[in-house]
Each structure stands twice: as C-alpha cells, then as structure tokens.
Amino acid sequence: MRIARFVTPQGQMTFGVIDGTGDKSGWTIEAIDGHPFGELARTGHRWSLDDVRMLSPILPSKVVCVGRNYAAHAAEMGNEVPKQPMLFLKPSTSVIGPGDQIRLPAASQHVEHEAELAVVIGASGARKVSRENADAAIFGITAANDISARDLQKSDGQWGRAKGFDSFCPIGPWIDTDMAYDDVRIACAVDSQVRQDSTTARMIFDVPTLISYVSHVMTLLPGDVIITGTPEGVGPIVAGNTVTVTVGDLELTNPVVDDE
Incomplete structure (x- = not known):
C-alpha cells in the first residue's frame, strides 16, 4: 500500500x-x-x-540519522567504518516534501546530496525492541535526502548545524508499506546525471539492527523516521540543480535554490 x-x-x-x-x-x-x-x-x-x-508523507517528531553506514562512503570521506551505528538527529523543521525547494543557506559554500532509504515507525512506536522484533515496528519505507553543508560539518566539529537547516531533509514521495528493505537500489541523480548508485545490501548495519540500536537509546514515536545512511558518490549541489533520489521504485525530486 x-x-x-x-x-x-x-x-x-x-x-x-x-x-x-x-x-x-x-x-x-x-x-x-x-x-x-x-x-x-x-x-x-x-x-x-x-x-x-x-507533501512530505509524514511529519516526524524527530529524524534519526545514521552516519557512515556504507563502507565505500566512509572511505570516500576519509573515515573509518564505525564499530557501532553512528547517530545524529535532524530537526522536524528540516523536513520537506517532493517538489519542495532545497534552500541553500548563505552560511555555507559547499552543500551536498546524500540519498538514503528511510524507515517510518508504526503506530506502536519502538522502545528497547530486539533485532528479531524490529520489523513489527516498521510502518513502511520511503526515500530521503540527507542534505549536508559539508564545510560547516568540518568547521563545527559536530553535525547539528550542517545537517539541520530548514529544507535539509526531503522525504517522500509516499510511504510504501510493502517494500522489502534488504536489497533495494538506492541512487541519486543531479540534473539527470547519476552520481550515487548502490544497494541497501551494502549497509554495514542493516535495518533491524538500526531500529533495535536506536530504540535502546531513545523512544521512537509513531511516525518517527530513521534514515539509514548513504552510499558513495555524494557531491555538491548548487542553485538551479534538480536532485532526484531513487529508492526502489520511489523517486523523490527537489529543485535547488539559494535561500533568500
């Protein structure tokens, strides 16, 4: 559905x-x-x-993000593969829907796209669930774009500002309640040029592991979103670009503009 x-x-x-x-x-x-x-x-x-x-298919209370969950992406960023999931948060105000504008802040000179599979938590929420019971917490799958101000990420030494600007979390276009998540094509094209093209089978930590891990840190409420990391191929976006994230048969497209 x-x-x-x-x-x-x-x-x-x-x-x-x-x-x-x-x-x-x-x-x-x-x-x-x-x-x-x-x-x-x-x-x-x-x-x-x-x-x-x-619109964005859900307005979550929080977006929980997973960093460096593909080995090739960790390598392209010059980082080691983490021994356990690396978590950070995006505010709900960063969420936009399909067709909405990604607004580039004047504070950054280097903003990048990151295509990701997103998991939407179901009606029962999730708190301290086991890996074996994690699927029961899933409402469905959608696509997300973890927009990142890469220069601010490096200069700040933490990721709250770099990942948290308004419009920095496109989600959509809808939630697929039947999509399998374990081997799904995940890609990103900028102005029809494919930059990222991989599969969720290459995740370091799979979806059940992530749900269990996150739910032992914080309670996941109905409608909360976990975005599960990006594969290699991330790159800059500038005003005038159009960015399309593909997850399975989901396509999430957003134009890029300078913020006023």
Whole structure:
C-alpha cells in the first residue's frame, strides 16, 4: 500500500491511499479519515495525482540519522567504518516534501546530496525492541535526502548545524508499506546525471539492527523516521540543480535554490 499526505484541489490537507499500476499518469489518490496508523477508513473522495499537491508523507517528531553506514562512503570521506551505528538527529523543521525547494543557506559554500532509504515507525512506536522484533515496528519505507553543508560539518566539529537547516531533509514521495528493505537500489541523480548508485545490501548495519540500536537509546514515536545512511558518490549541489533520489521504485525530486 502507498500512503501519502497531500493537499486536495479544495485546499484541504489530508492523508490518502494511492491506487494504480503501470503508467503513473493513471494513478489516483483517495483521502482517508484521520491518521494512516491503525485501520484505514477510506472516504471515497478521490483525485488524479496530477490534481493534488504532494507533501512530505509524514511529519516526524524527530529524524534519526545514521552516519557512515556504507563502507565505500566512509572511505570516500576519509573515515573509518564505525564499530557501532553512528547517530545524529535532524530537526522536524528540516523536513520537506517532493517538489519542495532545497534552500541553500548563505552560511555555507559547499552543500551536498546524500540519498538514503528511510524507515517510518508504526503506530506502536519502538522502545528497547530486539533485532528479531524490529520489523513489527516498521510502518513502511520511503526515500530521503540527507542534505549536508559539508564545510560547516568540518568547521563545527559536530553535525547539528550542517545537517539541520530548514529544507535539509526531503522525504517522500509516499510511504510504501510493502517494500522489502534488504536489497533495494538506492541512487541519486543531479540534473539527470547519476552520481550515487548502490544497494541497501551494502549497509554495514542493516535495518533491524538500526531500529533495535536506536530504540535502546531513545523512544521512537509513531511516525518517527530513521534514515539509514548513504552510499558513495555524494557531491555538491548548487542553485538551479534538480536532485532526484531513487529508492526502489520511489523517486523523490527537489529543485535547488539559494535561500533568500
């Protein structure tokens, strides 16, 4: 099932279920009553995807990020592979949806893309779950882009500012509740030029390990997001670029502009 958050032609913000196969031009979205967690109540109100504005599929209380979770990316950054997951946070205010603008701050002269698989936590949340029970905490999978001000990351010595600017966490375009996560293509293209192209099978710490590890540090609430690290090939983005992150059959596209 594909779960999205969108604005109807009448201007109402709501969650919905996307239906369709094959050519996306024929896909539709049906509004649901309330939140997508739990039993879904379809309303019967349906629109073409072309007639609605897609938003980030969830507004998490927090985005938990995993650094250096692909060996080749750690190597390209001149870092060692961590012995346990390396965690940092992005604020909820950094989250934007498909089509929204990535805004480059004047404080940075070197901003980069990082394509990532994102895990959305389900209705029961997660606290001190075992690796074996981690799948039960997953609501679904989506795509994310861990935008990073690389110069600030180096100069600050910690990552809060470099990773936390408004618009620095595109998520979407929807949540796939059925996607397998263990061997999924993950890629990033800038102006149609592919820069990152790998698979989640190359993660150092897999998804169940990450969920268990994070949940022993902090309680994961329903709708929280874990972004699971980026493969090699990260690179700069500048105003005028268009960035597309691919995770399986999910495509998350955002234009890049200078912040005013």
